[in-house]
Amino acid sequence: MKTNTNAAIIASLVSEASRAAILTVLLDGRYHPASELAYMAGIKPQTASFHLAKMVDANVVAVSQHGRHRYYGIQSQEVAQVMESFLSIAPPIKIKSLKQAKEDKAIRYARTCYDHLAGNLGVAITTSFLHKGLIDEKKEIFTITEDGKEFFTSFQIDLEKLKKKRRSFSHKCLDWSERRPHLAGALGNALLERFIELHWIQQLPKTRAIKITAEGEKGFKEIFAVDMSHSS
Amino acid sequence: MKTNTNAAIIASLVSEASRAAILTVLLDGRYHPASELAYMAGIKPQTASFHLAKMVDANVVAVSQHGRHRYYGIQSQEVAQVMESFLSIAPPIKIKSLKQAKEDKAIRYARTCYDHLAGNLGVAITTSFLHKGLIDEKKEIFTITEDGKEFFTSFQIDLEKLKKKRRSFSHKCLDWSERRPHLAGALGNALLERFIELHWIQQLPKTRAIKITAEGEKGFKEIFAVDMSHSS
DNA sequence: TTCATATTTCGATGATAATCGAAATAATTA
DNA sequence: TAATTATTTCGATTATCATCGAAATATGAA
Known part of the structure; x- marks a missing residue:
């Protein structure tokens, strides 16, 4: 009976627009700071933090803290593959471009060079x-x-x-x-x-x-x- | 591309616990009457009807009426694939006791079809x-x-x-x-x-x-x- | 030390959606 | 016919949840 809620939790991560946006960004395989993810998903940092906590809790996203930054990334290859099948081709949401982010100057860690094939x-x-x-x-x-x-x-x-x-x-x-x-x-x-x-x-x-x-x-x-x- | 669209739709349906429960039951490939699905998902028949209508509307679940019964089922294996992929990355079910572990295993084996053997x-x-x-x-x-x-x-x-x-x-x-x-x-x-x-x-x-x-x-x-x- | 930055926690709000009681519809049985 | 059962529709309530302002925490910089 509890088995189904497990599936529901994972499903809710990809079906919610903001989380889907975050995951789509993270599918580049890199670790991104929370603020950057917030910006790209078009939500406030608090909201992003809220979502990221959920994803970490679900073992879908990993976090690694360096100084005052917290870098979030996809937990594992398996997760990435599953997420990709749901998000890669038709992302349901708008993700703000990195160029925009740089111009906005709010983010200086926005260095997402797409440096490998995913x-x-x-x-x-x-x-x-x-x-x-x-x-x-x-x-x-x-x-x-x-x-x-x-x-x-x-x-x-x-x-x-x-x-x-x-x-x-x-x-x-x-x-x-x-x-x-x-x-x-x-x-x-x-x-x-x-x-x-x-x-x-x-x-x-x-x-x-x-x-x-x-x-x-x-x-x-x-x-x-x-x-x-x-x-x- | 069709595949992904469907997958996204399925994901959004699965993201709700009650629907996930219903779909989990339907994974056995059989057609189940609405009342049974309601019972197994732990919700009232009205609520089940509400969810089932949504899923039928999304072409995820098919319905066939026989008399006053309506049998719901899934005919595409896509739903199963989606559920499977979600469960594959979902955190393992926390098993409280050995007893529960055995019971969980038994679920797959046979289910009661509301009040009879299926x-x-x-x-x-x-x-x-x-x-x-x-x-x-x-x-x-x-x-x-x-x-x-x-x-x-x-x-x-x-x-x-x-x-x-x-x-x-x-x-x-x-x-x-x-x-x-x-x-x-x-x-x-x-x-x-x-x-x-x-x-x-x-x-x-x-x-x-x-x-x-x-x-x-x-x-x-x-x-x-x-x-x-x-x-x- | 003081100020700025990154992030989280708290609390409130608003919107969406799940839920269920009551009643309607329809088929079945006596 | 009337009673029973399966299901749905309607309407109202309630629960959930994403969102964000404000404040707290923590780190780094001046």
């Missing part, structure tokens, strides 16, 4: 890498195999440069997907940039969404054996 | 009755054969008393998904009560769940040739 594509590509033996899944991270080194280099990604970057990740930019077996971080970022360079994907201006081009569809299929055609 | 047990027993020639299957109801009269009497069920009750004697409780109706009505109710009397099954307090006892397992097997052991 969503179906990100997962699909990671899976593909694993299958092809380009990366290995360890407890905390992915490691690159010898085959992987060869491949990524031939794909014009400078691994040495990335290793340096990786160390420079600041604690402010915690990313659940780094802790989880999901390709993100420096390599994920590099891949994203490379894909953009190749015109395989386009970043849509006001949203965090990306669009896969015709070239991209072809490329992902041929090189990564990942079918991203819209028919699915 | 679920696997109900269908199995009805099938057994048919095989043994104790009842005949008509269009809307079951009828009792001569052999049946003898058997039920020997099973301590007073058939004459049942006939006097102002309710259908042995109507079929539709089970469209399986195309296997089970025995309901006064006879179904009487059987349920007799099984409880024999301690073959136990009705769990707040839920409509029943638990099959060790005695029951033995009895169902010996007398009805119905194997209800947990291995299946």
Whole structure:
């Protein structure tokens, strides 16, 4: 009898507009300060705090405090995948753009660089890498195999440069997907940039969404054996 | 895209506890009468009617009228998928005792259909009755054969008393998904009560769940040739 | 220390929506 | 026919909940 209320609690998180907005922002995989989330969702900080507390309580969102800031992020990969299926394509609500936020100047932590691939594509590509033996899944991270080194280099990604970057990740930019077996971080970022360079994907201006081009569809299929055609 | 829209609609319906309860019941794939759903969700029939109307309106639940009954059910597996994904990330149910844990497990096994046996047990027993020639299957109801009269009497069920009750004697409780109706009505109710009397099954307090006892397992097997052991 | 910033807690408000009693509708049974 | 049962509709009440102002807490900066 109590089992159903459990489902109801999770459902209420995605069906309420403000919470849906917050979760949609958090789906970029980063940790965001409460004030930024409030702004983007178009609600006052108190209200955001109220919602965030609920989400933390439901084990959907994790919080990590640094100084007077509290950074909120999606709890786990599993949660992210579920939320994405409900929120990713048709967000029911308006989210204020980051540009707007910056202009507003109220937020100086608004640095949401969309630095890695999320969503179906990100997962699909990671899976593909694993299958092809380009990366290995360890407890905390992915490691690159010898085959992987060869491949990524031939794909014009400078691994040495990335290793340096990786160390420079600041604690402010915690990313659940780094802790989880999901390709993100420096390599994920590099891949994203490379894909953009190749015109395989386009970043849509006001949203965090990306669009896969015709070239991209072809490329992902041929090189990564990942079918991203819209028919699915 | 259609999928996501539907998912969002389903999510908003699930977000209310009573509706979540109703949908949880409907997950068994059967069509249930409104009154039963009300009872199981712990709400009055009016309230259930209110919720069911909403869900029918949203094309999440289908309704089929038979006489004065209206049977509600879900035909798309999408609802099940949504519920499943929610429950997959929902915090685990806090189990207070080992007893409760076992009872929870038993819920899946068989449920009372308001006041008669449904679920696997109900269908199995009805099938057994048919095989043994104790009842005949008509269009809307079951009828009792001569052999049946003898058997039920020997099973301590007073058939004459049942006939006097102002309710259908042995109507079929539709089970469209399986195309296997089970025995309901006064006879179904009487059987349920007799099984409880024999301690073959136990009705769990707040839920409509029943638990099959060790005695029951033995009895169902010996007398009805119905194997209800947990291995299946 | 004092002031500003980030966030939460408290309390009140308002809107939405769930709930239920009472009555209506309809089918079934005696 | 009348009584019973299943369900819905209506109307009123109540509960829930998102929202935000005000104040509290905590941290960092001047």
